[in-house]
Amino acid sequence: MKIKKGDQVIVISGKDRGRKGKIIEALPKEGRVIVGGINLRKKHMKPKKSGEKGQIIELPAPFSVSNVKLICQKCGKATRVSYKKEGNKKYRICKKCGQEI
Numbered sequence: 498m499k500i501k502k503g504d505q506v507i508v509i510s511g512k513d514r515g516r517k518g519k520i521i522e523a524l525p526k527e528g529r530v531i532v533g534g535i536n537l538r539k540k541h542m543k544p545k546k547s548g549e550k551g552q553i554i555e556l557p558a559p560f561s562v563s564n565v566k567l568i569c570q571k572c573g574k575a576t577r578v579s580y581k582k583e584g585n586k587k588y589r590i591c592k593k594c595g596q597e598i
C-alpha cells in the first residue's frame with residue numbers, strides 16, 4: 498500500500514470528500530485506512546458505573562484507501578506516488594514535485 502501511518506491525505510469521494518486528515522492506521526491486508534476525523538461513526542459507550550449515563554462518542558471507521566489521495570509534505574499538493582529504488586531502499590516519490598516523501 499502506498500499510504501502509511503502518519504501520512505496526510507485528502508478524501509476524494511464519499512460524504513467527507515475534500516476533507517483532510519492524518520492516517521491513524523493503515524490496514525494493508527484489507528486495503529483500508531483509518532483517518533483522523535474522517536468517516537466518523539457513532540459508538541454507544543455503556544456506563545462504567547451504575548447510575549452513570551452512557552455516552553455516545555464518535556470514532557473514525559476504516560474505509561477504502563482508494564477514497565483518499567496522499568498530500569505531499571513537500572509541495573502540499575494531492576499527489577500520486579511513484580517509487581524509486583536505491584540498493585535495498587525504496588523511496589516514495591511525489592509525482593508532482595519529484596521529491597522524496
Ligand SMILES: [Zn+2]
Pocket residue numbers: 569570571572573574576591592593594595596
Ligand atoms: Zn510534492
